Amino acid sequence: MPNLTAWMAGTNGRIFGAFVIAAALHVAGTIMIPGYSSSFAIRAMLVIASLLAVASIGQTLVVILGGIDLSIPFIIGFANVVAAQLYGDGWNFVAVCLLVGVMALAIGAFNGFISRKLDIHPLIVTLGVGMVVQGCVLLWTAGFPSGSAPAAVSAFVSIGGSVGPLPVPWLVPSLVVLAALIILVLARSPYGRRLYALGSNPGAAPLALIDPVKMWSITFALSALFAAVAGVLLLGFTGSAYGDVGQPYLFQTIAAVVVGGAALVGGRGNYLGTIAGVLVLTEINTLLIGLGFQPAAVQAALGLIILLYGRERHVSTTI
């Protein structure tokens, strides 16, 4: 079986490996912690994983493109606070969502446009823009956001919710459909092909009439949009607005994408891999907290897990 090692080293092998590890972690948790596989615990993990999966959509697209988006936690906090505040002021919630979505798209498009057009590393641009966004939100609310989520959003993400006979809230089946759509778009649509082409060879893609600036603007705008969606969903999940709600998602989205087999240099990876990465991270978090580790130790362990992943090719193979 000479092809097996090659397959395992490729993206599909990594994704498969990540799913296997998530399953193994779940088995380990079930053996070590009573109630780990209880219906409530599994539902809670599915909801938490789904929220992380939504926040990671944008990071996946941006990483395939060869960029990175550090503004995701700030956009999540922005959407979370603005939606709660405006809804609390008596706005129609659909209008609130539209406004937040359009603003997020604009912020993201700015990130992508500046990064590509002026050839500045997106790390710096997204970080700076994210800080401005967070500062504006804090200034507007004076640091104490108010307001709450409409009941419909809370029910959509509630751990106790159910969809017909399925004992999961609407969030989970919606995410499955969304994931299928994204995988399809990445694999089959012209946008997806351009994304991979530009990510794997930023020099050659423009010669194939792919407009890099346009692609970066669109992709970063999408990333910000999905971050905003995650922010609104988190509002329903926690019940009240909190500007720093997105902070854990900075590292977790990057970790999920990398564990799922994407290369941060671009051109490789897909959303199925990110889903696998999200499951691995959720299992690790739940397992360690269940075993009674301190948050600091959980963080350290998360760091070690990240280190087990994401090998790059040697420079000699890139010539």
Place this chain on the structure above:
Amino acid sequence: MTGFLSKWRSAGFASVLLIVLLVINLPLNPARFYPSAWGALIGLAAPLIGAALASTPVILSGRGGIDISVGPLMGFVNAIVIQTLFLRAGIGTPLVLVPAALLVGALIGAINGFLTTIIRIQPIVATLGTYLVLTGVTLTILPAPIGPAPGWLKAMAGSLSILPLATIFVAWWIVRRFPYYDLLMAVGSDDRAAYTAGVDVTRVRFVAYVITGVFAGIAGLMLTALIGSADPNIGQTYTLIAVAAVALGGVSLAGGRGGLIGAAIGAIDIFLLQSVLTSFNVSIYVLQIAYGAILVAAVILTAVQERAARKERA
């Protein structure tokens, strides 16, 4: 001569900003910028400058080279030096503490280098891992701030803080005398070409991580001198500001271009900027907005200027 000119051009924006910020700062804070206060001023800026200097060698090595564990490493050195060595083991002499800090830095740098160059994990991911591990370990050694620092170390907070900074610059000056420096810049500019020319790319990058670690160890000592105690939560805040300072100072995040002087100027810019904003007594939120906006504006202007310069040459 042209090399010298182009070097100044890449850090040119940061230098212009430096002068502008100094001119704004002088009338705002005359007491703070009076020559007799320069010692304290350098001491205040030293950890940030140190963090920026430490971040530079790895970024120069190219292919996404970055060490975001520099900040937590400074905090880790801070915790080891004060909590473990000074307070627990009762060792207060600089003859032990300084080598210990450098050794811890070199060791963590070597781990980062091993992870990124030999195991070949993408630098931002690998150093994110060490970032999280170091933050967790620091909080475990030192759950809450504790003090004090030994007297000689506290004395470094004033004008003597020029000493560790000078040490870094001298060390880098010596590195630049060695062929290693040329190999580093070659690898940073085009690692494939360097590899085909017979350069041991892996070793060059590994050494860059160790240098970054040692510099971060020195920066950790400067941080300890400034706060005069140990604090588990202060180190992490330096990482991203340091990267911003490096970018502002004309060091290409793609590798192979820039140097330590640019990084230092970038860090001083950011320090002066904070100084301007705080003297206006604005709320911390405005501080953050202005800080992010100027960071973005600065990198945009640097990029525009670089493009103009490139067009001029063509």
